[in-house]
Amino acid sequence: MRASGAAFDVGAGVAAKLVFSVQPVSTTAGAPFGPSVQVVDSQGNAVTSSTASVSLALGSNPGNGTLWGAALVAVSGGTAAFAGLSIDSAGTGYTLVASSAGLAGATSAAFDISVGPGAKLAFLVQPSNTLAGVVMAPAVQVAVQDSAGNLLAASTADITLALGNGPGVATLTGGGSIVATAGAATFAGLSVDKAGVGYTLTALAPGLSGVTSDGFDVTAGAASRLAFVTQPASAEVGATLLPVTVAMQDSLGNPASSAAAVIALTLGDNPGLATLSGASTADLVDGLVTF
Helix, strand or coil: CCCCCCCCCCCCCCCCEEEEEECCCCEECCCCECCEEEEECCCCCECCCCCCEEEEEECCCCCCCCEECCCEEECECCEEECCCEEECCCEEEECEEEEECCEEEEECCCEEEECCCCCEEEEEECCCCEECCCCCCCCEEEEEECCCCCECCCCCCEEEEEECCCCCCCCEECCEEEECECCEEEECCCEECCCEEEECEEEEECCEEEEECCCEEEECCCCCEEEEEECCCCCCCCCCCCCCEEEEECCCCCECCCCCCEEECCCCCCCCCCCCCCCCEEECECCEEEC
């Protein structure tokens, strides 16, 4: 014969450690995921009475990524449920580490973050200050990226580059459309013909958010020619002519304001065999001389 005792309960022991009850899953960069961490006793039983707070951090970080979202959660019913976490850089073999004061921590199973769909353009190489008509170096480069800024190496998007802001009417040489190779378009041979401060470039591609470059300046090239800014006007014999202004310019017609020279003014065509009176030589001032 045998006898049965009265029923009794076995409760969880003292909270001792953390375990991942829901592991992080592989996903794309910037996409949300939500693991869960449980507080258990030394035998692995859930301690539902725990009021601990659990924090998550990156363990293995193959993509040098950043963990975004609320990474500190209070335990409820023995479990800390994380929602809306994301990682911004693609990589294979990420892990998360869970920790809480007084409890043994836990490391998650490995998971992967892959590049998301193409979402935007970005300048990998910004335009640089240059001289008017001189090719920018290094060459400007525009890349296709996902929403988290990862290069979409498989993209063959048609990327168009043009002048954005500018101080005047200028022409961009070497712009237009280029098909991306390995996710990026390289614009070699870019130049701007007019000097000015604060130019920008804009990049556009179908289905992607465009981007505007950092500002850059274009300065005049070497002084190479003279030009009349204010032409001589008709006048009576012996009368003083209205002021005539002459500018020193580079080969594209930009004022060479830093040039230093003495400019001489003489008669060219002289149908009346006249004599030019008055001061006919003067020094350039900021690239200009007025007679």
